Amino acid sequence: MSNTVGKLSFSNKVILAPMVRVGTLPMRLLALDYGADIVYCEELIDLKMIQCERVVNDVLETVDFIGPDERVMFRTCSKEKDRVVFQMGTADPKRALAVAQLVENDVAAVDVNMGCPKEYSTKGGMGSALLSDPDKIEAILTTLVRGISKPVTCKIRILPTIKETVNLVKRIEKTGVSAIAVHGRMKEERPRHPVHCDYIQAVAESVSIPVIANGGSVDHVKTHDNIEMFREATGASSVMLARAAMWNPSIFRSQGAVSVDEAMEEYIKYAVCYDNNTFNTKYCLCQMLKDRVESPMGKRLHAAQTSAEICEVFGMTDFYKKAQADLEARKSYLQANSSSLSDQPTLDGDVITMAVKFESTYVEYPPQITPKMYLLEWSRKEKLEQPVYETEQRAQDRAFQSTVTVANKKYRSTLWSKSKKFAEQAAAIVCLRTLGVPEGRIGEENSGLVNKRKREERKQGISEDSGITDSTNRKRRITEPSQKDEQETNDKMMVVNGSCGQTVP
Secondary structure, three states: OOOOOOOOOOOOOEEEOOOOOOOOHHHHHHHHHHOOOEEEOOOEEHHHHOOOEEEEEOOOOEEEEEOOOOOEEEEEOOOOOOOEEEEEEOOOHHHHHHHHHHHHHHOOEEEEEEOOOOHHHHHHHOHHHHHHOHHHHHHHHHHHHHHOOOOEEEEEEEOOOHHHHHHHHHHHHOOOOOEEEEEEEEOOOOOOOOOOHHHHHHHHHHOOOOEEEEOOOOOOOOOHHHHHHHHHHHOOOEEEEOHHHHHOHHHHOOOOOOOHHHHHHHHHHHHHHOOOOHHHHHHHHHHHHHHHHHOHHHHHHHHOOOHHHHHHHOOOHHHHHHHHHHHHHHHHHHHHHHHHHHOOOEEEOOEEEEOOOOHHHHHHOOOOOOHHHHHHHHHHHOOOOOOEEEEEEOOOOOOEEEEEEEOOEEEEEOOOEOOHHHHHHHHHHHHHHHHOOOOOOOOOOOOOHHHHHHHHHHHHOOOOOOOEEOOOOOEEOOOOOOHHHHHHOOOOOOOOOOOOOOOOO
């Protein structure tokens, strides 16, 4: 797959840089509000992201990528979808591609971190450690460019000499990346060292793709007007800001920055709206406070343990209460309408789809009764061929999705499941609900056919799943887990704690 031309341009842009613990959703949205053209998320490690499940959060109106420990690893929303770049830390082409494919439909581009010199990034050969392995750089970027439909970029630091840096960048350009960000310091250098504008300029003159200049927050960029000066000094196409934006994200504002206090209040609103982690919110606010972190306000902020307490420090308690009220109203509305919203089938190509997850509804069925059994009996009653299930497993999180074919029509749940059996049950539910046929839920009409069939099968010593067709259409015998085992693998339900700006009835 080649990059889709024209989706996201990196020319003549002002960009929020990827910053660990800073580049979460509230900061990204605030930077966009103040005038940033593109925003990068914080570096997220491939090994952690590959275990995540993509979850649509209807309450917050976000897309969340949830880890096995139920932690939100990455949260995004429609407001930034066309301008957010997902940055990953990786040293493996296959893992990089799996993560990119997991997120590509929810972001504007994918970036590989090749510049961070800190241990959490360099261990395992990631970050700036990649700079000494150009073959691996080439393999990762080429795999991504060919494997996803969104633009691919990378962010590097400069090498010891201009010649070495230019040679590396030329090699990177040949992989097909859409842009390259260059931090004008070597991996051994720190912010106190001056940025090497001449290196960035040499890179910009040697390649045809956009070069994004980074590293000028202290030496060059103190106000919005300085951004253009830094661009000219480096000869770069675009400018990426890290610390200057962290200290006051309104540096992106063309009319001039607002006060830090005003920027902090706007940041807190987004943090509450999108249920940001309390300690992440505190960290970002402390970066904005800078020297005032030891002031009475800073000490009260340090002591705060909840979003409500943070809002109290900044005199925003009324805002917090209203946001929570809006959240509860939206929760109630969604709960009241959840059945009608989820039961609307849609056509995806030649497959009828619906958002159904059997794990979360398993308790709605009596013992030994499943939707697959009901669908099998209905098919026999209608003198149709036995339903055929085709199941696939995706690499990044080993989740399953099944498509069932009944009477030459295909049915599938849009949600991925933790086991093959649950994926097949979800597909059966989609089919039954589309056809208006009972699926065996407690309190639902009972056709009597299933119970009859179960008695016959017990007599014969067989089960409904004795023959299961996999994606290669070969029959194979499997041992199905017991109901107790299935319940033990049920997904835990995620609880969200904040809302504002979303649609409230």
